[in-house]
Amino acid sequence: MNIPLLIVGLAALGAAVFAPRFGLLALGRRFRANRRRIQTEDALKHLHACAWRGQAATLQSLAGALHLTLAGAVRLVGALEAQGLLRVAEDGLHLTLDGEQIAVAVVRAHRLWERYLVDEARMPLADVHYEAERREHSRDVESLGALDAALGYPATDPHGDPIPTARGQIERVESRPLTDWPLDTPARIVHLEDEPAALFAQIAAEGLRPGQTLRVLESAPQRLTLSDGRKTFALAPLVAANIFVAPEPVTGTPTARRLTGLKQGERAVVRALDAGLQGFTRRRLLDLGLTPGVPVTAELPSLFGDPMAYRVRGTLIALRREQADQILISDEV
């Protein structure tokens, strides 16, 4: 046996395990610390969500939300209480000021990322929640501020929830579930509940978005019939209960015609862009000169009619049916 070789080998092994920053032990420690931090943040977020909805957070609800055993939840609550992040009271678990601050920061990161994923990365709405859950934990204040600025300080996330400001303020919008809404009264979608995911996927598949205006045409125990003026939707009450609406502020937009309704050779004036259209696509359409008040002419259909090229400000611009459908028009005045 070669003694020096053995010593070198042992030293290398020891270094691999005990090295201060990249050794296995250090990595393991960091990994555990990170997992603990994520768990802490998820717990605080749950408490914050309960408080926001006016419900009491309990050990049971915490265990359910974080997929813990009850004993695990007890241990977690004990640790958080010792850190001064929450306090246990008769009526449930409450955030302390410190805990609230962290929770709001996580919520802010989550919602900003959702906004980014929908508007700029243009991920389908049904997929962004999961991705944002992952990204919300790796955040530093500066890059989040930069993200906020780059997105243009959005007020709400793509589900309609308010995004806390950097100072931690959250503006509350009063809303009611669609199931409580009176018939034939215009309602604006202000919030879509994104959990449970299966129900949300149904809402997203119907193409319902915050900012859209709806009317309830018919309310039966099995289904709600809704209309946005062009299309009717039939939803189970279970699904509709996850759609929160507020009264539609009376705006000057008359019965909306869409650019898609314009036949070849016809002329109209752009009224507005659909409120549900945000971020990159909206900017692009505005940059192309599709601003309110501009005249458009449907000029040239492509081989199969879609896309269609429109004359705007002297330029020919081709739009797919989906984009043209987001542009509200009215007859020339």
Next chain:
Amino acid sequence: MTTQPAPTGADALLARAEALRQALPENFRDQLVQSLYAEAEGVARRAVHPAGERRRDWDGLLDRLVTSPIFGLPIMLLILAVVFWLTITGANVPSALIADALFWFEDQAAALFTALGAPWWLTGFVWHGVWRGLAWVVSVMLPPMAIFFPCFTFLEDLGYLPRVAFNLDWLFKKAGAHGKQSLTMTMGFGCNAAGIIATRVIDSPRERLIAILTNNFVPCNGRFPTLIMLATVFVAASFPPALASVAAAGSVVMVVLVGVLFTLAVSALLSRTLLRGEASAFSLELPPFRRPNLKQILYTSLIDRTIFVLWRAIQTAAPAGAAIWLLGNIVVGDQSLAWHVADFLNPLGLAIGLDGVILLAYIIAIPANEIVVPTMLMVYLGVGMMTDTPGFTELRALLIGQHGWTMLTAVNLMLFSLLHNPCATTIMTMWKETRSLKWTTLGALGPLAIAFAVCFLTASLARLLGWA
């Protein structure tokens, strides 16, 4: 809100900015753009005076013609065919001239080395290896690119290319991709690396990535010689002489169409799996038709595209030339290293309807696809350097008579050439454009897996039906 001590300085400003921001109406950005446009309109009205409507009418007529349901597609295919024809026939003579000149130089330089008493392996490695690799790539690649890219830029400047994207958008929309992908594909006929750079015109990152990953499925200039050779030797030979050239051209067009089919299918697959997402915003400006500026065309196509692509190819062709020479000249036991590797690869090659030599040629040709055929011929003929295509009769005798090629080999080689992994230059470009190891790996290995799967399928099917 709780009352806080009045903040000072920057804090106060920030707080005020935040308060003001909340007071802004929801659509203030729309209003901002609107006011910018109003201002610009005012300036334009004072400065620009339209000279009349005549030109617009002519434009409109042309537009209706090239996008018409009857003439739109035929016109597009006709233009594409003319560009191909110009490139292929126009490149023959200059290619031969450049090759003659560079190989003449090789002979002189090698002779000089020998006269100076350099050992044979040094002369061989430098001149018959590295230099020959470079010379081959330059002579095969430069003339077609110098013809194809100006043609392409001409169509671009004319304003025709956006109409192509406009016409084909419905196809790409079905695949969850962007209509402008058709432009990057057309560019890919010249060079896949250039096609990948051209994907910058697609502004949605998801759709741009799809365009990058699938660009490889349009055969580039470097692969056309292989396709044309196969079409001539195998397909054309089974037709009467009068129809031979039409049959050859037809089969090349078929291969191109198969490539387009694969582009669309893989795009659709990607946009339903790894790159899930809705076919997103499509907006495309159709500029008025313009008289192209010739100086501009020559500059853009020669400096920006041709030289750029050629330089990258040269960087990768020199080491490939060296590797080929070494494989052909290092003799282990009773045969060259090249044959050892080919023998080793032979079972795999046969399973997908090819053979070991072809696979070896494709491995060596990773840096540049131009050298596939010369490398194959070098190994088949047992000479120590890449070799020019002999006459087609000798070629038939060599491939069919001595090395057992069949129609299946030809068809599968065409398919493999169309679908296999992109060349090193293209892979490098993928990396530069995505900066992602994951996507670059997928872009390199995905097509390879598809090529193996498709060739295996056709080979098995042909054997099952007793055709081969």
